[in-house]
Amino acid sequence: MLDRRQMMMTALTLGALHAFPGISRAQARRLVFATFTGSWEEAHRDVLVPAYRKMTNNADIALDPMLSVDQIAKVTAARANPPIDVMLHDPGPALVAIGQDLVEPYPVAQSAYYKDLISDAQVETGPAPFFQVVGITYNPDKIKTPPTSWKDIWDPKYKGRVGITNLNSTLGTGWLVEIARMHGGSEKDVSAGFKALEDLKPNLGAVAANPGQLATLYQQGQIDIGPGNFNAIQILKARGVPVEFVAPKEGAIAFKTTIHIVKNTPNKELAFKLIEAALSPEVQGKLMESPYLIVPTNTKVKMGGEVAKALAKDHADMKKKFVFQDWVEINKQRSAWIEKFNREIKI
Amino acid sequence: MATAFPPVTRYELKLAAPLAGFYLVFFVGPLVLLTIVSFYTDTKMTAFGLTQYARFLLDPFSLAVLASTLWLGLKVTLLCLLLGYPLAFVITRSPNWLQGLLIIVVILPLLTSVVVRTFAWIVILGRQGIVNSTLMALGLADTPLRLLYTESGVVVALAQVQMPLMVLPLITAISRIDPNLQDASSALGAGAWRTFFRVTLPLSLPGIVAGSLLTFAAAITAFITQSLVGGGQMLFMPMYLYQQASTLNNWPFAAAIAIIFLIAVLGCVTIFNQLGRLSRGYAQV
Numbered sequence: 001m002l003d004r005r006q007m008m009m010t011a012l013t014l015g016a017l018h019a020f021p022g023i024s025r026a027q028a029r030r031l032v033f034a035t036f037t038g039s040w041e042e043a044h045r046d047v048l049v050p051a052y053r054k055m056t057n058n059a060d061i062a063l064d065p066m067l068s069v070d071q072i073a074k075v076t077a078a079r080a081n082p083p084i085d086v087m088l089h090d091p092g093p094a095l096v097a098i099g100q101d102l103v104e105p106y107p108v109a110q111s112a113y114y115k116d117l118i119s120d121a122q123v124e125t126g127p128a129p130f131f132q133v134v135g136i137t138y139n140p141d142k143i144k145t146p147p148t149s150w151k152d153i154w155d156p157k158y159k160g161r162v163g164i165t166n167l168n169s170t171l172g173t174g175w176l177v178e179i180a181r182m183h184g185g186s187e188k189d190v191s192a193g194f195k196a197l198e199d200l201k202p203n204l205g206a207v208a209a210n211p212g213q214l215a216t217l218y219q220q221g222q223i224d225i226g227p228g229n230f231n232a233i234q235i236l237k238a239r240g241v242p243v244e245f246v247a248p249k250e251g252a253i254a255f256k257t258t259i260h261i262v263k264n265t266p267n268k269e270l271a272f273k274l275i276e277a278a279l280s281p282e283v284q285g286k287l288m289e290s291p292y293l294i295v296p297t298n299t300k301v302k303m304g305g306e307v308a309k310a311l312a313k314d315h316a317d318m319k320k321k322f323v324f325q326d327w328v329e330i331n332k333q334r335s336a337w338i339e340k341f342n343r344e345i346k347i
Numbered sequence: 348m349a350t351a352f353p354p355v356t357r358y359e360l361k362l363a364a365p366l367a368g369f370y371l372v373f374f375v376g377p378l379v380l381l382t383i384v385s386f387y388t389d390t391k392m393t394a395f396g397l398t399q400y401a402r403f404l405l406d407p408f409s410l411a412v413l414a415s416t417l418w419l420g421l422k423v424t425l426l427c428l429l430l431g432y433p434l435a436f437v438i439t440r441s442p443n444w445l446q447g448l449l450i451i452v453v454i455l456p457l458l459t460s461v462v463v464r465t466f467a468w469i470v471i472l473g474r475q476g477i478v479n480s481t482l483m484a485l486g487l488a489d490t491p492l493r494l495l496y497t498e499s500g501v502v503v504a505l506a507q508v509q510m511p512l513m514v515l516p517l518i519t520a521i522s523r524i525d526p527n528l529q530d531a532s533s534a535l536g537a538g539a540w541r542t543f544f545r546v547t548l549p550l551s552l553p554g555i556v557a558g559s560l561l562t563f564a565a566a567i568t569a570f571i572t573q574s575l576v577g578g579g580q581m582l583f584m585p586m587y588l589y590q591q592a593s594t595l596n597n598w599p600f601a602a603a604i605a606i607i608f609l610i611a612v613l614g615c616v617t618i619f620n621q622l623g624r625l626s627r628g629y630a631q632v
Binding site: 092096165205335341347 | 495574578586
């Protein structure tokens with residue numbers, strides 16, 4: 001007869017195996033790529049993963065979408081045996097990950113594509129396969145003359161109709177730096193930007209908690225104009241929301257999204273191959289097309305479609321039109337700015 | 348053969364062991380870790396000290412954030428009580444078929460996600476929302492009023508979202524009151540209001556305390572509703588914590604904020620409980 005205790009043990013073991021699948025296969029593990037959630041995951045699943053499979057003769061891969069901060073937390077918690085092999089980061093978190101010694105330098109000498117990247121994307125701690133671009137978003141149903149400059153947002157006719165995000169996001173922080181620059185400031189000194197924000201208060205209809213929420217506010221008619229992420233706006237537009245994106249004449253703000261091999265990964269070779277796939281002109285070319293519209297960094301990719309129309313017709317044009325920011329400087333003071341924003345910006 | 352049967356009313360503590368083990372590993376353990384992290388003085392977590400606590404407790408801005416969060420909780424609780432008590436009262440007095448229907452209506456919000464309920468409030472309170480378009484159609488307002496991203500907006504939305512937590516304990520407490528007591532009160536010459544204030548209300552105090560506790564705790568920690576309806580410029584403790592932990596990677600400070608918040612909430616809970624204890628004495632007199 002089956003002993004009650006034995007049955008309990010079996011049940012517990014089965015339960016534990018289910019809860020901690022790592023127990024049963026601690027050694028060989030498939031490649032884990034922590035991408036971002038939402039449209040990023042979709043794009044990577046549909047384009048990047050098939051390309052990687054082709055390159056590696058069908059090696060196994062898992063996408064584990066999560067925020068940058070969670071990627072860092074997970075890797076920090078298990079430095080010797082990280083649960084993630086490849087990380088994806090915005091500029092701020094990338095510097096944190098590098099600062100905490102969580103990333104492996106990219107084996108530039110072995111890379112077939114690294115040298116073809118535009119110079120801003122060539123980063124030895126982890127190259128940038130994609131750009132995110134921030135420009136002016138507006139509702140063409142309500143705003144008939146398209147805005148041309150960041151300054152237009154301060155126009156009194158937009159009273160109560162402007163939306164921004166707070167500084168928790170890369171978008172919010174990058175935009176503050178840009179308007180500071182416009183008024184004579186820099187990454188080292190954004191006080192001019194805060195002054196400009198103060199002047200913007202009558203126009204502010206919303207300070208969204210995150211860029212995702214900011215985008216949905218156009219849909220609800222809560223706001224009609226403000227800074228916005230090119231890709232987020234394209235997604236809304238594809239769903240029939242009346243939104244348009246314009247690159248302001250001061251230049252659209254470009255953020256590097258960098259991809260990193262995690263230190264101590266057991267899958268270093270496969271991680272390298274995945275990143276190579278992400279840098280390849282084939283993958284970047286496909287991701288540039290609709291519906292992904294991700295800005296390529298490989299100069300071998302010929303710009304086309306909506307990206308060429310709204311942003312830049314080639315990589316030389318891109319260098320002229322995009323504004324890159326110094327996030328090493330920004331990160332030094334970001335916490336002080338967030339604190340200042342917490343205290344001063346109340347609408 | 349005389350076998351001593353164990354008394355049937357005695358339960359063995361061992362039965363609670365699996366749950367206790369679960370709590371030990373997934374609640375007590377992390378809480379201890381959190382406390383340890385809060386005593387680090389730097390973000391690299393190398394030295395111990397009280398800097399994080401000093402930074403919070405000596406900073407008027409941080410204290411104001413804590414105070415406004417507790418104040419928000421109080422306002423939501425009062426609003427829930429004000430709206431929820433009559434509702435619970437009516438439910439206990441209605442005929443059976445209506446009672447079932449009303450309880451389903453009360454529970455319904457619990458069956459949808461908080462995110463969905465909160466988004467509904469964004470639609471209601473927005474510039475082109477139901478409230479504003481009605482006001483403008485009636486000619487009561489020329490330009491849309493700002494309802495979203497205001498503290499009153501947050502209070503109203505939270506009150507709706509947390510209402511079931513207040514109403515359900517109230518229903519239980521009120522329906523347990525012996526109707527004979529109210530009859531006796533009126534037979535002895537007390538009017539409806541007097542009966543309510545001297546009999547019904549004191550006897551339902553345990554329900555009020557339980558409902559208030561739940562609503563208060565849920566309202567002050569409601570990160571999603573607070574940030575979506577309040578926006579990115581209205582700072583309450585959960586958002587403050589999130590900002591430090593996630594955007595700034597300052598885990599020790601975030602941990603200290605969490606511990607201070609926890610202690611403040613425990614303090615409030617103790618006060619509520621004291622009120623409850625007082626009420627028990629009052630109800631018996």
